[in-house]
Amino acid sequence: MxxxxxxxxxxxxxxxxxxxxxxxxxxxxxxxxxxxxxxxxxxxxxxxNAIARGLINKRTHTIGVLFPNVSSAFSSDILQGVEDYAHGRNYSIVVCNTDDDGKRTLKYLQLLREKQVDGIIFSSSVLKEEYYEAIQAMNVPVVLVSSESNYATVPYVKVDDCLAACDAVEYLIGKGHRKIAMISGGKEDVLAGSPRVDGYLRALQKHQIPFDSRYLVYGDFRFESGCIQFEALLQTVPDVTAVFAASDEMAIGVLSAAYKLGIRIPDDISVIGFDGVQLSNMVVPPLTTVSQPLQEMGKIAAETLIRSIETGETAEGIIVSHSIVERQTVRTLT
Structure with a gap:
């Protein structure tokens, strides 16, 4: 017994x-x-017994975390930060892989409601009205990571994507590059797609470099689209000297495609990524990137959520700092 x-x-x-x-x-x-x-x-x-404890203190010490792609290096790094902090406060984590599917997200929210989670961390997706209403019905706090919403009462933890992208492109310009292509996320992505494109355009304009639409292509932040879009760029703008990829996974796709095509990085073409995932330092050559403090963002999100659970306080949005991590995929043009 x-x-x-x-x-x-x-x-x-x-x-x-x-x-x-x-x-x-x-x-x-x-x-x-x-x-x-x-x-x-x-x-x-x-x-x-979490349920028995919940009957006593009205809590289960359980947090739901929703990601659109839980297997990505980006999600993994954020989750590490969430778990490190939450487990230190005796909270358990239920991870949900929504796969950018609205119906699946609503199903997971219903599951989390049935499990009586104390709060929710919502990452890398738009908090649609139906999601917000479902969470409101649960009467639990929610914190967004790498996301924003139109709801003033919903706190978020993220970088300034436009500014970070601008800094990445300015870094390339500072190295003498002017034929700079960008592999963006999806055209309709208002969280990390359009803001990073805006940053790219801002940097070009600031340095009086004319924008040529042929140098801007769209992927989906994943490895395969980096490979495909890099090859497409070589067909349309073979004079490109540098590529800014809006995610490290796409940048690593560029490195892979370049290797298969016999293109030397950075001797022939320079590459800079975006995110600062751990994998970016493991590839050959190690990737130069504009880094988000992903684990720290996860930790801050968990800390903010647990404070709200335990005190009832509503936090404000937090913009965290990004940084350029110089490695070996960008060269200076002479």
């Missing part, structure tokens, strides 16, 4: 309420008592 909270209290010679307070980090006990209770929990192999 599995040990109960009563068994823990009896063995530790404390009240059931004290054991509950230790489990929920509520304070009101000495360090010696906490140590004794945790020692008994380990000895008995006691596993707290």
């Amino acid at each position: 599995n040990p109960t909270i009563k068994d823990v209290a009896k063995r530790a010679n404390v009240s059931i309420a004290t054991v509950s307070r230790v489990l929920n980090n509520l304070g009101g006990y000495s360090d010696k008592t906490k140590q004794k209770v945790n020692e008994v929990i380990r000895e008995l192999g006691y596993q707290p």
Whole structure:
């Protein structure tokens, strides 16, 4: 028979309420008592029942996290930051892969409602009205990561995508490049697609470089589209000297396609990515990129959400800083 909270209290010679307070980090006990209770929990192999705890404190200490592509390096880095902070506060994570499908997102929100999660982290997708209404009906807080919404009460954690893209292109211009192509995300993507294109155009205009639409192509932020769109660029603008890819995965696709075509990076063409995922430092040559602090963004999102869960406070949106990480895929033109 599995040990109960009563068994823990009896063995530790404390009240059931004290054991509950230790489990929920509520304070009101000495360090010696906490140590004794945790020692008994380990000895008995006691596993707290999240639902039973929820009946007592109205919480399950569970957070839902929704990603459109949970297998991407981008999502993985954010999730690492979320988990590191949440687990340190004794919260569990339920990860949902929405796959850019509205129906799947609503199904996952219903699942999270049934599991009585305490809050939701919504990443890299537009918070549509139907999603917002579903979360409102759950009566739990939500925090957006790498996303924004039209709802003033919904906090977000993100970089300034337009400014970061502008800085990436200005970095290439500073290295002497003027024939600069961009592989963007989707045309309809208002979160990271159009703002990064705006940054590209702003940098060209600032340095009086005429915009040529042939140098701007659209992918979907993923590896395969980087390969395909780079080959398309070579057909239409063979004089290109540098490529700004709106994600590291697409930039790595460019490196792969260039290798297969016998094009040397950066000797023949320079490449800069966007995101700063861990994989960008593992490819050959290591990728120069405009980096978002993805793990830190995940940590901030989890911290913001848990604070809202525990205090009822509504946080404001947070813009985090980006940085240019120089590696080996950009050369200076002489």
